[in-house]
Amino acid sequence: xxxxxxxxxxxxxxxxxxxxxxxxxxxxxxxxxxxxxxxxxxxxxxxxxxxxxxxxxxxxxxxxxxxxxxxxxxxxxxxxxxxxxxxxxxxxxxxxxxxxxxxxxxxxxxxxxxxxxxxxxxxxxxxxxxxxxxxxxxxxxxxxxxxxxxxxxxxxxxxxxxxxxxxxxxxxxxxxxxxxxxxxxxxxxxxxxxxxxxxxxxxxxxxxxxxxxxxxxxxxxxxxxxxxxxxxxxxxxxxxxxxxxxxxxxxxxxxxxxxxxxxxxxxxxxxxxxxxxxxxxxxxxxxxxxxxxxxxxxxxxxxxxxxxxxxxxxxxxxxxxxxxxxxxxxxxxxxxxxxxxxxxxxxxxxxxxxxxxxxxxxxxxxxxxxxxxxxxxxxxxxxxxxxxxxxxxxxxxxxxxxxxxxxxxxxxxxxxxxxxxxxxxxxxxxxxxxxxxxxxxxxxxxxxxxxxxxxxxxxxxxxxxxxxxxxxxxxxxxxxxxxxxxxxxxxxxxxxxxxxxxxxxxxxxxxxxxxxxxxxxxxxxxxxxxxxxxxxxxxxxxxx
Ligand SMILES: Nc1ncnc2c1ncn2[C@@H]1O[C@H](COP(=O)(O)OP(=O)(O)O)[C@@H](O)[C@H]1O
Ligand SMILES: N[C@@H](CC(=O)OP(=O)(O)O)C(=O)O
Numbered sequence: 129x130x131x132x133x134x135x136x137x138x139x140x141x142x143x144x145x146x147x148x149x150x151x152x153x154x155x156x157x158x159x160x161x162x163x164x165x166x167x168x169x170x171x172x173x174x175x176x177x178x179x180x181x182x183x184x185x186x187x188x189x190x191x192x193x194x195x196x197x198x199x200x201x202x203x204x205x206x207x208x209x210x211x212x213x214x215x216x217x218x219x220x221x222x223x224x225x226x227x228x229x230x231x232x233x234x235x236x237x238x239x240x241x242x243x244x245x246x247x248x249x250x251x252x253x254x255x256x257x258x259x260x261x262x263x264x265x266x267x268x269x270x271x272x273x274x275x276x277x278x279x280x281x282x283x284x285x286x287x288x289x290x291x292x293x294x295x296x297x298x299x300x301x302x303x304x305x306x307x308x309x310x311x312x313x314x315x316x317x318x319x320x321x322x323x324x325x326x327x328x329x330x331x332x333x334x335x336x337x338x339x340x341x342x343x344x345x346x347x348x349x350x351x352x353x354x355x356x357x358x359x360x361x362x363x364x365x366x367x368x369x370x371x372x373x374x375x376x377x378x379x380x381x382x383x384x385x386x387x388x389x390x391x392x393x394x395x396x397x398x399x400x401x402x403x404x405x406x407x408x409x410x411x412x413x414x415x416x417x418x419x420x421x422x423x424x425x426x427x428x429x430x431x432x433x434x435x436x437x438x439x440x441x442x443x444x445x446x447x448x449x450x451x452x453x454x455x456x457x458x459x460x461x462x463x464x465x466x467x468x469x470x471x472x473x474x475x476x477x478x479x480x481x482x483x484x485x486x487x488x489x490x491x492x493x494x495x496x497x498x499x500x501x502x503x504x505x506x507x508x509x510x511x512x513x514x515x516x517x518x519x520x521x522x523x524x525x526x527x528x529x530x531x532x533x534x535x536x537x538x539x540x541x542x543x544x545x546x547x548x549x550x551x552x553x554x555x556x557x558x559x560x561x562x563x564x565x566x567x568x569x570x571x572x573x574x575x576x577x578x579x580x581x582x583x584x585x586x587x588x589x590x591x592x593x594x595x596x597x598x599x600x601x602x603x604x605x606x607x608x609x610x611x612x613x614x615x616x617x618x619x620x621x622x623x624x625x626x627x628x629x630x631x632x633x634x635x636x637x638x639x640x641x642x643x644x645x646x647x648x649x650x651x652x653x654x655x656x657x658x659x660x661x662x663x664x665x666x667x668x669x670x671x672x
Contacts, residue, residue, distance in 0.1 A: 207387075208241060208390075209241065209383075209386075210241050210242070210243055210382070210383070210386055210393075210427055210429060211239075211240050211241045211242065211429060211430050211431070212240055212241075212242050212243075212424075212429050212430055212431040212432065212433060213242060213243045213244075213245060213420045213421075213423050213424045213429055213431075213432045213433065214234060214240075214242040214243070214244055214245070214433045214435060215244075215245040215246075215247075215397060215416055215417060215419070215420035215432070215433065215434045215435060216230050216244070216245070216246050216247070216435045216494060217247045217414075217416060217417075217434075217435065217436055217437070218247040218248055218249060218250050218251065218252065218253070219250070219436065219437035219494075220435050220436070220437065220494035220495075221246055221247070221249055221250075221334055221338065222249055222250030222251075223249070223250070223287065223290075224286070224287045224289075224290030224291045225290070226494075227287065227291060227337065227338055227341060228291070228341070229494070230338070230435075230494060231338070231341060231342055231345065231347070233435075233494060233497055234342075234347075234392075235347065236497075241386075241392075242392065242433075243382060243392075243393045243395060243423050243427065243429070244338070244349075244392060244393065244394045244395065245395050245396075245397045245416055245419050245420045245423065246331065246334050246335050246338055246394065246395075246396065246397055246416070247330075247331060247334065247397045247398060247416040248327070248330025248331050248333070248334050248398075249283060249284070249287065249330065249333075249334045250283070252280060252283070252330035252333075252334070253327050253330050253398075253413070255276040255279055255280055256276070256280065256305075256326050256327045256329060256330055257323065257326070257327060258276045259274050259276035259277050259280070259309055259326075260309065260312055260318045260322070260323060260326045261318065262274045262276070263309040263310075263312040263313040263318070264312060264313065264316055264317060264318050265316070266313060267313060268310055268313045268314055270313075271306070271309045271310050271313050274309065277305070277306065277309060280302075280305070280329075280330075281302050284298050284302065284333050284337065285298075285302075287337055288337055288340075291337060291340070291341040291344070292341075292344060293337060293340035293341055293344055294340065297336045297337060297340045298333045298336055298337060301329050301332055301333050301336070302333075304329065305326075305329045308322075308325065308326060308329075309326075312326075319365075320365035320366050321365045321405070321407055323365065323366060324365045324366060324368075324399075324407070324408050324409050324410045325407065325408050327398075327410060328355075328396075328398075328399050328408045328410070331354075331396035331397055331398050331399055331416070332353060332396055332399075334396075335351050335352070335353075335394045335395065335396050336351050338394055339351035339392075339394040342392060342394070347392060348389070348390065348391040348392065349391055349392040349393075349394050350385065350389070350391035350392070350393055350394065351394050352381070352382070352393055352394065352395045352396070353396050353399065354395055354396045354397070354398075354399045354400060354401075354419060355396075355399050355400055355401035355408050355409075356401075357377070357378055357381040357382065357395070358373070358374055358376075358377025358378045358380070358381060359374050359378065359399065359400035359401060359419070359422070360373045360374050360377065360400065360401055360403045361374075361400035361401065361402055361403065361409045361411070362402065362403070362409075363402035363403065363404050363405045363407075363409065364409070365402070365407075365409055365410070366409075366410055366412070367410075367411075367412045368400055368402065368409035368410060368411055368412075369411075369477070370400065370411070370418065370422055370481075371403055373403075374400075374422060374426065375422070375425060375426040376426070378422070378423060378426040378427075379426040379427050379428075382395075382423070382426075382427060383427060395419065395423065396419075397415065397416020397417075397419040397420065398410050398411055398415040398416045398419060399411075399415075399419075411475070411477075412475065412476075412477075413475075414472065414474070414475040415475055416475075417434055417474050417475035417478035418475045418477055418478040418481070420432055420434060420478070421478045421479070421480070421481040421482040421487075421489065422481045424481065424482060424485060424487045424489075425481035425482065425484055425485035425487060426481075428485065428487075429487060430487070431487065431488050431489075431490060432482055432487055432488070432489045432490070433489075433490045433492055434474070434478075434489060434490070434491050434492070435492050435493070435494040436473060436491060436492070436493060436494070437493065437494065437495055438454075438473065438493055439454040439493045439496060439499040439500075439501060440454040440455060440456075440491045440492065440493065440499070440500070440501035440502030441454070441455045441458060441463065441466065441471070441473055441474070441491050441502040441504075441517065442454055442455065442473070442517070443455060443516075443517050443518065443664060443667075443668050444517060444518040444519070444520075444660055444664050445471065445472070445519070445520060445660075448520060448657050448660050448661065449660065449661045449664050451664070451669070452664070453668060454499065454500075454501065454502060455502050455516055455517055456500060456502060456503065457502070457503055457504075457505070457508045458502055458503075458504045458505075458508070458516065459504065459505065459506065459507055459508055459645070460479045460482060460483035460489075460504060460505070460506060461479075461483075461644070461645050462504075462516055462517075462611050462612075462645045463479050463489070463504045464476070464479040464480070464483075465609070465611055465645050465646045466517055466519055466609070466611045467479065469519045469521055469607060469609035469611075469646065469648070470519050470520060470521035470522075470607070470609070471517070471519045473491065474491070479504070482504070483506065486506055488503055488504065488505050489503075489504040490502070490503050490504070491504070510613050510615070513612060513613040513616075514612055514613055514616050514619060514620060514667070515610055515611070515612035515613075515620055515667045515668075516611050516612045516613075516645075517611045517612075518608065518609070518610060518611070518660050518663050518664060518667075519608070519609040519611060520606055520607070520608055520609075520656055520657070520660050521556075521606060521607040521609070522606050522653055522656060523604060523606075523653060524556070524568045524569070524605045524606060524607050524650070525568065525569045525586070525601065525602070525603050525605070526566065526567070526568045526569075526601075526602040526603075526605045526636070526637065526650055527565075527566065527567055527568075527569070527589075527590075527593075527599060527600070527601055527602070528564070528565075528566050528599070528600040528602065529544055529564065529565045529566070529567075529593055529597045529598075529599050529600075530563065530564040530597055530598045531563040531564060531596065531597050532596065532597055532598060533563070533596075540562070540563060540565075540596070540597075541560060541565065543596050544565055544593065544596070544597070547589065547592045547593055548589075550592075551585060551588060551589055551592070553569060553570075553585060553589060554569070554570040555567050555568070555569060555570065556568040556569065556570045556607065557607055557637070557639045557648045557650065558639060559637050559638065559639045566636075566637045566650075568605065568607060568637075568650065586601065602636075604652065604653040604654075605636065605650050605651070605652060605653060606650070606651055606652070606653050606655075606656035607648050607649070607650055608648070608649045608650075608651060608656060608659055608660060608663070609646050609647070609648045609649075610624070610646065610647045610648075610649070610663075611645055611646055612645065612647075613645075614640060614644050614645060614646070614647060615644075617640060617647060620647060621647070623666055623667065624647075624649065624663065626666070627659070627662045627663055627666045628651075628659065630662075631655075631658060631659065631662050633651055633655045633658075633659055634651075635649050635650065635651060636650045636651060636652075637649070637650040638650070
């Protein structure tokens with residue numbers, strides 16, 4: 129038997145009984161006693177609906193997984209609510225020195241009562257993945273000498289020493305990591321599920337170190353593993369999606385604990401728990417941004433701050449052009465499009481919870497906290513906006529598909545897209561006429577797969593499409609996305625084509641589509657960076 133609490137209750141004080149259920153009203157909470165089988169989850173949901181309670185199987189499952197007894201919200205804290213999320217990425221917490229600076233930064237906002245979200249230290253996630261790959265082939269006796277394992281151990285132990293906190297806070301994890309790598313090397317295989325478990329050590333350790341440090345300097349803090357506090361996801365290992373049930377569960381734990389002890393919550397970014405597998409999942413690379421916005425929405429906070437190593441969202445990738453400037457304002461739609469089309473600065477799905485909860489997101493530089501950064505909100509004054517940012521997505525596969533039938537035949541586009549659906553391949557940019565279609569394949573989805581699988585999928589795709597069309601497969605293309613005010617598309621395109629002409633570059637496909645903020649152009653990979661630099665100069669560095 130398990131004890132549950134239900135969320136989303138509409139009518140406080142309502143009592144219900146049935147053969148299998150016992151609801152006892154407790155303010156807005158109801159506890160229920162039932163055996164833990166999924167059939168019963170459905171029964172409970174159904175019964176609740178019948179009496180006007182809005183709950184989902186997922187919400188029930190979350191609480192059952194936590195197996196928490198109903199608690200009274202007796203508060204011994206200050207009664208002041210949490211105000212914002214502050215997320216610090218790997219670049220912001222790469223060393224003890226950086227962690228100290230981040231702690232100072234947090235303390236320099238005495239009016240804020242933040243939830244802290246941290247990524248793994250520096251490049252730890254990459255190193256963990258590399259260590260996992262080496263473990264597959266190196267043999268159990270050689271795991272000890274995997275360079276990346278030694279690096280991670282040394283980094284975290286040194287950080288503990290330099291912060292002056294007990295190494296015991298991470299020792300169990302370091303030992304667990306070592307054992308896991310031995311396991312991988314025995315099995316000679318690294319599944320996606322194991323990969324997620326492997327990388328979770330990064331966030332689990334960074335948050336433990338940081339929370340211990342805050343406590344050491346007299347700032348009460350409490351560490352949380354996201355997968356223990358209700359971050360419930362799909363079971364898509366390495367790219368899991370957050371489920372609705374996460375919001376009430378996370379809010380209940382964080383707000384409940386805060387109201388009792390006023391300890392700054394320090395939460396692992398990037399991680400969740402698969403709702404069927406109950407195993408640790410990850411939200412895709414850079415997923416801590418999504419953790420932050422999810423907490424912001426769950427708790428209805430005033431602001432979500434995402435602290436990076438750049439002065440906010442920039443006019444283009446500074447690695448392509450160091451003269452990129454910071455963009456002061458963006459809408460959620462612009463930021464989402466920018467992230468989706470490849471700007472590494474934000475996780476592609478991270479704007480969704482912020483937009484749903486209408487919570488402003490501020491992108492700031494932890495190395496330069498006085499810089500204003502970028503504020504992302506639902507709407508902004510677009511009257512003067514032309515181009516906001518230029519984004520590059522490299523190594524894209526493009527398909528030219530021309531119907532073998534004549535003009536006036538219907539159903540061609542439907543057949544093409546059915547083929548994509550059947551093969552589970554998603555499409556990025558599309559331009560069509562009645563009898564031909566050019567499109568690019570989403571590289572994130574395609575390149576995430578094993579090489580053999582990828583080649584097979586492309587072969588199958590072309591084979592299927594060739595039944596109705598002449599197909600040309602074009603590799604090594606780049607999408608240049610122009611994020612801005614599409615209302616001024618003629619002005620933007622006039623300038624773009626001038627730039628391309630003077631650089632001798634031919635655009636191979638162009639799509640404005642339904643998006644109100646993005647014009648996409650496809651060029652050859654080798655021409656792409658030069659184009660971005662030339663466009664940047666034309667749009668941002670010359671007088672209007
Ligand atoms: N348009 C852009 N604006 C800002 N940064 C960008 C942009 N495109 C790419 N970047 C890169 O994104 C990096 C920040 O993202 P990320 O490495 O995920 O930060 P963090 O680890 O702090 O979360 C920057 O250092 C920069 O190199
Ligand atoms: N550590 C994870 C998650 C993350 O969000 O990292 P960062 O905030 O450093 O991009 C990654 O490297 O993907």
